[in-house]
Amino acid sequence: MMFVIFISFTLSSITIINGVHFRGGMITWEPVSSVTNASPNITLLIHQRYAWSRSHIPCTQTNIFNRDLIGDYSFNPIVCLSSSTQCNSADYNSQRISSDVYCTDINLILGISSSSRSQSLSLRNNTKLVLAFKGNDSWLSLTYGSPAGEGWSLPVFIDLTLRPGIGINHSPTSTMPLRINIPIGILTSIEIPMSDNNVNDVIKCRWAKSAGTINGLSVDECAGACHSYTLPSTVQLRTFTKNRCQLNVTLPYVGYYIVALQIEDFSSNSSTIALSSVPLQFVLYGFDSYNTRTTCMTPPRITNMSPFPTSNGGNISVTVNGQYYGVIVAQTGCVNDTETYIANFITKSPSAMKTSSFPYAQNNTSQYSMELQWTPTIDQLGSTLTFCAIAIDVNDYSSDPFCVNFIVGPEITTTTDTTSTVTVTTTVTTSTLMIMTTSTTSTVVATTTATTSISTTETTTITTSQVVTAITSALSSDDGRILALGLGLGLPLILLISLLA
Structure with missing residues (x-):
């Protein structure tokens, strides 16, 4: 049996080389189905979302409606950082997923293109892999600090080992926006939202590191976005019980700053072994609250x-x-x-x-x-x-x-059956015919001085979509039968009258 894993990345881009355009992203994953020890493969969903400078990675409402893909290159795959043996045995290298994702949002005022996508990936059971979205271009220009070596790196750790009583793990995730405005010169606390489908897991946040360790593997987790050179030294990151993560920062200047984090889940509060690790990297914009257009300083x-x-x-x-x-x-x-x-x-x-x-x-x-x-x-x-x-x-x-x-x-489809009764009454008297119709009833009356009469009633059950056709058909066929009936009875009557005369 195969199972699917979904991995999420946050990003928005276009085919560009040597540009200043990346504005953050996130990658998460989840299994699609329940898994047993006999399952050779596991299907995951990989979720990606990213943000870019719109001048470099353009996006329009038409692109959004058409679900067009945008990205840093026409095909810039998510790379496997684990050993080649691990990557091949897990079947990843044969089905590498792209970092090109659907254009979902544009902001004309801020000049931002955003995108997201969920893609399926089938990996071998008990796989442990570190994947990453890496780029050699640059983040947007920073007011404070300078991205060392430029570029970006967003690593994600996937562990497909079965957990007793749980099955395959779900990675934590976050709805954190990829841009936050905060006033300069004022201590600001930012709550980082975190959640996990495995409700009893403990979620923690930490700084991404230029020489981090994930599942025993040395990994550059932040490239040009590590906090030691993109944020003031006074910044604090605090992780609490009850899955809380808080960033406390005072920005010194107007402009852009980068925050690069890893969010991880653990089986208990005392555990030091992460079940999974996902990247969250976003932009802070410091604005001058002392020189505003109005006197209102209360946020909306x-x-x-x-x-x-x-x-x-x-x-x-x-x-x-x-x-x-x-x-x-x-x-x-x-x-x-x-x-x-x-x-x-x-x-x-x-x-x-x-x-x-x-x-x-x-x-x-x-x-x-x-x-x-x-x-x-x-x-x-x-x-x-x-x-x-x-x-x-x-x-x-x-x-x-x-x-x-x-x-x-699922799509809602409505089928309504309606019963319509078509009544035809025929009385033969002369060759003169009078037809009276409504949308559902046709009454045909023939009048003569003869005493012979024939009355027939027909009832037809039809669906709504057939009403017009059924009525038209009924009227046409009844007219023919009435004419035949008139001729069939009228001619013998005329002959009888002539003989009697």
Whole structure:
């Protein structure tokens, strides 16, 4: 039996060489089916999502609708960092997956292209592999520090050993946006959301290292994004019980900074052996909070999504080929300040979801909205796809992320059977015919002075789609029978009358 594993990467790119364009990403994975010891192969889903400078990796609404692939090269595969023996015995080298993923979001104001994709991968049971998305080009230009050696490296550790009572492990994941705005000169605490399908696992975060160790293998986990030269030395990363990860940072200058982390899961709080390890790398933008366009210094917040009032973290059910229309609503931090407004939304969307390019004001001038439009496709059936948004006001203050989960169900088809009765009544008297019809009943009456009469009633059950055809056919055939009946009875009557005369 074969099983599938899915690995996730976060990225958005286009075919470019020697550019300054990478803006972060994430890779995660999960098994598709339950597994037994007898299973020779395991099928996984590999999830990737990335962000790029739109000037180097262009993306349009047409690309989003068509689910076009974008990436750093036309085919830049996820490489296997484990030994060649391990990579070959696991069957990875024969089916390497691409880092090209679907264009999902564009932000015209910030100049960002974003993308994501889930791809299936079948590996041998009990496999332990370290894969990575690596690039030789550069991150975006940084205000603080300089990426050493440039480039990027996002490694992911996959362990397909069966866990007693659990089966194959699921890697942890995060809905963390790939860009966060924070004011300079102010200590800011950023909560890194983390979750795991194995609910009893302990999730921890740590800094990615230029000489890290994953499953005994020495790995460059961050390339040009290691925190020792992209963040101030005062930055702190704290991991807590109950799966909490917190970044405490004071940015000194306006501009861009990089955060590179590894998120790992453990069987218990005391365990030091990671069950899996996934990369999360994103950008911080420091803005000048002392020189803003208005006096409002309270961040905005996203209040809800409609038409189904949905709170942060809620679920929305959708169906394959069923159109979803939604509106996400944000409110400024200063309700009575008419000069402060929502200037932008940063989104993380399922593939092929269309979003409005700019916020528009509600009747209440402190509330602003963005429209969503989406028709799930058959390959998304059975998936739970997360949409996240951040609202940014005119002063660059940003809201907390607001996320909902779309649960994709099967297409709904409706077949309605309707019974229609067609009644034909015939009375023969003369050769003169009068026809009265409605949409469902045809009544044919022939009148003469003779005393002979014939009455027939026919009942036909038809479906809705056949109503017009059935009625038309019934009328045509009845007319023919009526004419034949009139001739068949009328001519003998005339002959009889002539003989009697």
